[in-house]
Amino acid sequence: MARCLITGVAGFIGSALARAVLAQGDQVRGIDNFATGKRENLGEILTQMDFRQVDLLDLEALREACVEVDYVLHEAAIPSVPKSVLDPLGSNRANVDGTVNLLVAARDAKVKRVVYAASSSAYGDTPTLPKREDMTPNPISPYAVAKLASEHYMISFYRCYGLETVALRYFNIFGPRQDPPSPYSGVLAKFITRMLRGEQPAIFGDGEQSRDFTYIDNAVEANLLACKAPAGQAAGQVFNVATGRRVTLNETFELLQGLTSYTGQPGYGPERGGDIKHSLADIAKAKAGLGYKVEVDFEEGLRRTVQWYRGR
Numbered sequence: 023m024a025r026c027l028i029t030g031v032a033g034f035i036g037s038a039l040a041r042a043v044l045a046q047g048d049q050v051r052g053i054d055n056f057a058t059g060k061r062e063n064l065g066e067i068l069t070q071m072d073f074r075q076v077d078l079l080d081l082e083a084l085r086e087a088c089v090e091v092d093y094v095l096h097e098a099a100i101p102s103v104p105k106s107v108l109d110p111l112g113s114n115r116a117n118v119d120g121t122v123n124l125l126v127a128a129r130d131a132k133v134k135r136v137v138y139a140a141s142s143s144a145y146g147d148t149p150t151l152p153k154r155e156d157m158t159p160n161p162i163s164p165y166a167v168a169k170l171a172s173e174h175y176m177i178s179f180y181r182c183y184g185l186e187t188v189a190l191r192y193f194n195i196f197g198p199r200q201d202p203p204s205p206y207s208g209v210l211a212k213f214i215t216r217m218l219r220g221e222q223p224a225i226f227g228d229g230e231q232s233r234d235f236t237y238i239d240n241a242v243e244a245n246l247l248a249c250k251a252p253a254g255q256a257a258g259q260v261f262n263v264a265t266g267r268r269v270t271l272n273e274t275f276e277l278l279q280g281l282t283s284y285t286g287q288p289g290y291g292p293e294r295g296g297d298i299k300h301s302l303a304d305i306a307k308a309k310a311g312l313g314y315k316v317e318v319d320f321e322e323g324l325r326r327t328v329q330w331y332r333g334r
């Protein structure tokens with residue numbers, strides 16, 4: 023039985039990972055500072071894990087959290103492009119300083135492997151689609167820079183100290199438990215909750231921007247595969263985690279009209295600062311290196327997500 027340390031365990035992705043790790047019979051130690059995570063996301067699994075309220079800036083607490091840990095799944099972050107534009111220092115502290123602290127603690131505790139929640143935002147607004155891992159990154163927002171910097175720290179800790187690290191560049195992950203709508207929530211959580219309440223969703227720009235929206239189960243599977251993949255294929259590497267297909271916000275809105283019975287139109291407003299226009303992944307490297315495949319496609323993911331929000 024392995025022991026996994028999940029950072030950001032009370033968040034949308036962290037809590038889904040915890041459920042999956044427990045379901046395969048492994049142990050979970052989870053940390054969260056509740057900056058964006060919610061205790062309610064842990065629900066029934068809180069008593070099945072070793073939960074600690076810890077901030078990534080507390081190195082001593084991280085050292086204790088890493089004792090006898092096999093794998094670290096590092097999801098904790100302040101995950102928002104617009105928030106980072108407003109507060110670049112806060113974004114850097116949580117998304118970079120916190121990551122370096124965790125890497126130092128994991129290295130000294132001789133953890134087997136660290137899997138990191140990197141971001142597709144690293145690619146920026148380069149015209150070439152789909153995005154491949156060997157393209158030169160071109161981040162726009164402070165958030166994207168921070169996520170890319172931490173990705174480089176992952177690779178550095180493998181090269182300098184031999185700590186096995188794997189960076190997974192998530193492409194717009196969505197699904198149950200994604201932030202209840204705040205100004206910084208992911209667009210699908212906002213669209214779905216508003217449309218289910220009969221309220222008009224807001225589209226920033228013309229709605230023709232596109233994303234490779236990826237259902238949460240695919241990201242969870244990628245993490246489990248990244249723990250087990252042979253070091254020669256995975257350690258010190260970066261992999262896209264996505265579906266290899268993009269949809270526009272306008273298309274997404276239409277699909278959601280069918281699923282939520284919302285009959286109105288979206289409200290169009292100005293584009294959001296720091297945004298990129300199109301995002302689409304090439305997932306060949308994850309397929310070859312990790313054995314990754316898309317388990318749940320976009321439409322099915324949307325259906326499951328709408329169903330979950332409806333049941334709340």
Ligand code: UD2
Nearest residue numbers: 101102103141142143192193194208209224225226294301
């Ligand atoms: C970025 C990353 C994503 C993840 C995420 C964390 C890219 C391509 N993706 O997501 O992988 O790291 O950051 O937060 O960089 N929008 C609306 N109406 C709304 C809310 C958003 O139109 O009410 C638009 C927004 O302007 C953008 C799109 O929807 O064009 C997606 O926005 P998002 O905040 O859901 O995700 P994004 O792409 O910034």
